[in-house]
């Protein structure tokens with residue numbers, strides 16, 4: 001699925017109700033999450049720091065769908081080699 005890169009809301013911050021955000025936890029380590037640009041980032045002090053995308057205001061809290069900063073750059077189609 002290819003999305004156009006010029007969608008008008010592409011640069012908006014994630015729209016998550018702060019009260020809802022408080023209820024969320026990182027599925028990898030259970031720490032709280034904070035809005036980071038248009039994603040949610042794990043705030044745990046265990047070095048997790050995973051990033052979760054937000055689709056249609058719904059956080060995708062799946063480990064297999066998350067971005068682990070320790071794994072290097074996010075998979076945006078760039079080949080690290």
Ligand SMILES: [Zn+2]
Nearest residue numbers: 026029042048
């Ligand atoms: Zn975490």
